[in-house]
Amino acid sequence: MARRELQEINAGSMADIAFLLLIFFLVTTTMEVDAGIGRTLPLKRDLPPIDVKIRERDLLEIWANNNDELLVEGKMIEVEELEEIVIDFYTANIKGETNPDMPAYSKITIPKCQQEIAKLTAKVEENPDDLLLKNELDKWETKLKLCEELPTKQYDEIYKMSLIRLENQSKTSYGLYIQIQDVLKKVVNDLRAEKCEEIWGKNYYSLREDDPDDQEIIKKLRILVPERIVEAKIKI
Amino acid sequence: MSKFKKGGKKSIPGVNTSALPDIIFMLLFFFMVATTMKEVELQVEIVKPSATQAEEIKDKDNVDFVYIGYPVNKNMGTEPRIQLDDQLISDHTVISEWKQIKAREGKTPFDIVTSLKVHEDVGMRIVSDVKEELREVDAININYSADKRVVNK
Numbered sequence: 001m002a003r004r005e006l007q008e009i010n011a012g013s014m015a016d017i018a019f020l021l022l023i024f025f026l027v028t029t030t031m032e033v034d035a036g037i038g039r040t041l042p043l044k045r046d047l048p049p050i051d052v053k054i055r056e057r058d059l060l061e062i063w064a065n066n067n068d069e070l071l072v073e074g075k076m077i078e079v080e081e082l083e084e085i086v087i088d089f090y091t092a093n094i095k096g097e098t099n100p101d102m103p104a105y106s107k108i109t110i111p112k113c114q115q116e117i118a119k120l121t122a123k124v125e126e127n128p129d130d131l132l133l134k135n136e137l138d139k140w141e142t143k144l145k146l147c148e149e150l151p152t153k154q155y156d157e158i159y160k161m162s163l164i165r166l167e168n169q170s171k172t173s174y175g176l177y178i179q180i181q182d183v184l185k186k187v188v189n190d191l192r193a194e195k196c197e198e199i200w201g202k203n204y205y206s207l208r209e210d211d212p213d214d215q216e217i218i219k220k221l222r223i224l225v226p227e228r229i230v231e232a233k234i235k236i
Numbered sequence: 237m238s239k240f241k242k243g244g245k246k247s248i249p250g251v252n253t254s255a256l257p258d259i260i261f262m263l264l265f266f267f268m269v270a271t272t273m274k275e276v277e278l279q280v281e282i283v284k285p286s287a288t289q290a291e292e293i294k295d296k297d298n299v300d301f302v303y304i305g306y307p308v309n310k311n312m313g314t315e316p317r318i319q320l321d322d323q324l325i326s327d328h329t330v331i332s333e334w335k336q337i338k339a340r341e342g343k344t345p346f347d348i349v350t351s352l353k354v355h356e357d358v359g360m361r362i363v364s365d366v367k368e369e370l371r372e373v374d375a376i377n378i379n380y381s382a383d384k385r386v387v388n389k
Binding site: 005006007008009014015017018019021022033034035036037038039040041042043044064168169170171172173174175177178179181182185186189209231233234 | 246247248249251252254255258259261262265266285287288289290291292293294296299304349351352354355356357358359360361363364367370371372374376377378379380381382383384
């Protein structure tokens with residue numbers, strides 16, 4: 001019987017296979033990234049004056065104790081229920097006063113903005129070094145821009161002293177704390193996303209902080225849905 | 237009259253190795269991409285919490301890490317400890333000093349994020365102490381490190 005000489009294996013496509021594998025791994029590998037919830041702590045010096053009275057209705061108290069139990073407005077709840085409560089805190093009165101136990105909303109109009117800006121400009125001229133005043137002025141200027149941009153020329157703003165107060169104890173676990181922070185962030189992000197879609201027709205999560213136009217939108221969204229969280233000192 | 241040679245030498249051809257460099261390069265690329273540089277040798281055990289709203293820290297050069305967890309070395313006790321760079325510290329008041337040493341030229345304390353990598357079972361007391369200490373030096377821009385969790389709606 002005739003025998004054929006063994007031929008060399010064609011290895012020309014080996015490189016292709018190698019590249020295919022390379023690309024496969026490139027796509028499927030997830031790198032560990034440093035992710036987390038960003039927060040800005042209050043500056044040491046601008047402690048609010050002590051005798052500011054905050055009405056019960058403008059305050060949402062979240063209290064987590066040593067046994068990782070959660071108390072919100074005096075009621076013990078599960079973490080899963082928190083989101084709904086926080087949403088309610090933000091939106092209960094957004095369409096007119098319906099719930100007197102939740103923060104009120106007030107109309108911000110162009111004349112009001114101009115009035116405040118005039119007042120603040122005068123104050124800034126008196127104390128040019130006061131960063132807080134400048135900040136406040138900047139805020140009102142953004143509000144004015146926002147009003148002018150909206151078709152209704154006005155918007156509803158949550159009461160400016162409405163606060164979410166977070167209190168922990170020494171042995172409250174960090175895990176629970178992060179869960180609470182996560183819920184607070186989620187509610188604010190969701191509300192901002194909703195507003196962003198409604199007013200600018202853009203996806204909130206695709207806004208880029210290095211783009212000046214988007215930056216302006218983010219600034220306005222921060223006015224529309226403010227995030228005011230105070231953390232109480234741990235007592236025990 | 238056969239076309240085919242009979243009784244010729246039946247040598248087995250060597251395995252073609254011309255693709256070997258490709259394979260090696262592939263591995264090299266793979267490891268180059270998949271490897272994250274470990275900044276420090278962790279001396280504390282940290283199980284990070286997870287959060288749905290966790291966002292990636294974008295400016296990776298301007299981040300300082302504070303690790304809080306249970307010491308790996310059991311001789312160091314079982315209480316949660318703070319690790320800065322390569323050292324476990326015993327007194328949290330050195331954090332403000334450490335933050336000042338780590339200051340970058342041309343950057344304000346606010347520009348530099350302090351990422352807190354904390355074990356999820358650690359009590360809030362130690363975390364709160366660290367935050368107070370950071371506020372002392374205006375390092376108020378912090379990030380609670382957490383793994384990103386996706387929830388199905």
